[in-house]
Amino acid sequence: MKKIELYKSSLELLGKFIRNRSFNKLTIVFPKDSDLSLSKASERLSELIDECILRNIDVVVENIPYCFLVGYKRYIKEVKNDEKVKPKKCKECKYYEKCSGLWKSYIEKYGEGEISPITGKYLITDNERCMIEILLKVGKATTKQILELKNSPEFKDICAHCVESDDVMLTGKKLMEKGVVLRSFGPEGYIWSLNKEHFLVKKVQSWIG
Numbered sequence: 608m609k610k611i612e613l614y615k616s617s618l619e620l621l622g623k624f625i626r627n628r629s630f631n632k633l634t635i636v637f638p639k640d641s642d643l644s645l646s647k648a649s650e651r652l653s654e655l656i657d658e659c660i661l662r663n664i665d666v667v668v669e670n671i672p673y674c675f676l677v678g679y680k681r682y683i684k685e686v687k688n689d690e691k692v693k694p695k696k697c698k699e700c701k702y703y704e705k706c707s708g709l710w711k712s713y714i715e716k717y718g719e720g721e722i723s724p725i726t727g728k729y730l731i732t733d734n735e736r737c738m739i740e741i742l743l744k745v746g747k748a749t750t751k752q753i754l755e756l757k758n759s760p761e762f763k764d765i766c767a768h769c770v771e772s773d774d775v776m777l778t779g780k781k782l783m784e785k786g787v788v789l790r791s792f793g794p795e796g797y798i799w800s801l802n803k804e805h806f807l808v809k810k811v812q813s814w815i816g
């Protein structure tokens with residue numbers, strides 16, 4: 608059984624340890640003084656958990672809330688601690704009762720921006736992410752331009768199914784309902800742009816760096 612605390616240096620090494628399969632059980636702990644942000648850590652962690660599953664290693668993650676590892680809830684072990692807090696926005700999360708929260712010192716350092724309560728409205732599909740990434744790159748675009756860009760090598764692996772303008776319109780409409788995109792009308796039809804202050808836009812921006 609191996610216990611690893613997550614820092615920039617250990618995150619690099621973790622993949623190697625897992626590939627060498629030098630243990631059967633692994634506990635990954637996010638410590639109070641980690642030099643990583645939870646977004647950065649969890650981005651890589653989901654791949655590492657997948658590798659553990661593949662190599663039949665029992666893996667458990669501590670001190671990382673569910674909203675940072677959506678889809679990996681069963682690998683998270685809740686550890687209560689008086690130094691952890693749950694910000695006010697967490698009250699709308701369906702895991703509010705079960706979740707032990709985040710280190711208070713972490714919130715003081717990074718703020719609450721990365722936290723996305725699990726309610727459904729903060730989740731995005733591949734197509735929605737694709738549209739956000741395109742608009743982050745080009746600023747604004749018509750429906751036709753988005754359709755062309757999603758077929759370009761840069762975005763084709765993100766887009767799941769948009770094949771015609773109706774698909775882009777539907778994705779845009781869902782993002783509008785979430786307050787993520789704005790729509791105006793121009794000579795070539797709808798023009799889409801981003802609400803850059805929206806939490807999901809900031810989140811996708813942090814994923815792509």
Ligand code: SF4
Binds near residue numbers: 672673675703725
């Ligand atoms: S939103 Fe709050 S309560 Fe929900 S999983 Fe994240 S930290 Fe926990």
